[in-house]
Amino acid sequence: MIDAINLHKSFSGNKVLKGLNLTIETGVTEVVIGRSGCGKSVLLKNIIGILKPESGQVVIDGQDVTKLSGKDLKALRMQFGMLFQGSALFDSLTVTENVGFNLIEHTDMDKQTILKRVKEALSLVGLYGIEDLMPSELSGGMKKRVGLARAICMHPKIVLYDEPTTGLDPIMADAVNDLIMTLHKKLGVTSIIVTHDMVSAYKIASKIAMLYDGKIIAEGSPDEIKNTTDPVVKQFITGAAKGPITQKENFNRNILTEGA
């Protein structure tokens, strides 16, 4: 179980998380939605402990991530896989060395076994024959999938996905959705997925949580979210330009209409 309790995080005065609470049961696929810049990536980084909140806790199976260090932190990280929004592949290493990074660094598996595991992970994301390429030789979508392969290569128990389908063509995006669902069903992986893609959110989520103004303002099953009466959530999921969210941010739309 992952339990984020009253998280506060700000960057030089810019308050991003303002007392966020979120509980994710083991084996659940939780989708986090929210506007660009609202702090979804920051939330994921707090959960895995690469950012430390000013106050609040992240408790994973009884351990407070914000207080861990050394061996305990390492042991915890070994159970995690994370796909970064910008893939964050190591550009001085080949695809194999990227995907097999954990196996090479933290196990004494021989080269053949590692290569086999790497190929297996790559085939899960539909990539073949690119083992020896460098990240700079890949397309954006391929990088994303290599990042995904790296996240799942260690068979982690918890996987954090930061926009896994952004930048993929619709067919590949659906294949990634299927992959996430397979990991969930077959291996009981706990997943947290940040996405803007509502189609994929409805398809893969056990639960959807909406992050707004530094807090989780709504959480529920895909159906509950679909039929919400909350005007803010409604505006977001229907993608309407007019509504309470944009009203607050007083968008300057007049520029477009005034000139006409």
Place this chain on the structure above:
Amino acid sequence: MPFKKIISNFKKRFKTLLNYMGGAIILLLETIFWSFIPPFRRRQLFDQMYKIGVNSLPIVFLIAFFTGMVLALQSAYQMQRINAQMYIASLVALSMTRELGPVLTALVVAGRVGAAITAEVGTMKVTEQIDALETLATNPVKYLVVPRFLALIFMLPLLTVYADFVGMLGGYIVGVFKLHIGSNMYMNMTTSPLDLKDLYTGLLKSVIFAVIIAIISCYEGFRTSGGAEGVGRSTTLSVVTSFVLIIAADCLFTALFYFIGR
């Protein structure tokens, strides 16, 4: 009240400086700690040694060679007046081993290697590769800093010895072919005043310089923020800071050796 403003400004700057020094010292301690923790990445160490050492040979050659020649020519201007040309060889040998060899090599390496390290680490920082390392249960200091730190500590003294010899070669060429000092004479005057102590004070300095270059360039890399522009900024800062610290440390140690040596 401009005076108060100056004071508060000064306080702020002093705080930033202390912060910076504290951060760099902590990084140094962490690096030393992780240097002794297995697994030791031999392949990465050799890669870095090659990049830092072998690839610096041509530029160190050029700089040291020309410096040796200039030293010989400049001292000839003085020595010829008092008819003491043969001491040119000793002067070149001593200046190179005690002072110019270590300092010039360190400056060249700070410019060539330090800048590259900051740019590489800084780019990794802004593209979240450092974060990714952490999520893959790998300590960035152990993975990135330790091999560069050790490679610099091994290679900078070696490059310094190389620079010493190349500098003397430059002096020799000027001395023998331009100033017509006998070849044997020149060699004698080069080796006779040289003490082992001259060599190892130079080498000790170069180890200190290696620590400065490694820590400052990695620290600046880790501090990078703000995309490509940020990488540019921290690369410049890294080279400038290393230069200043190298010269300052050189001054300090030269004074120290001078007083100890007596």
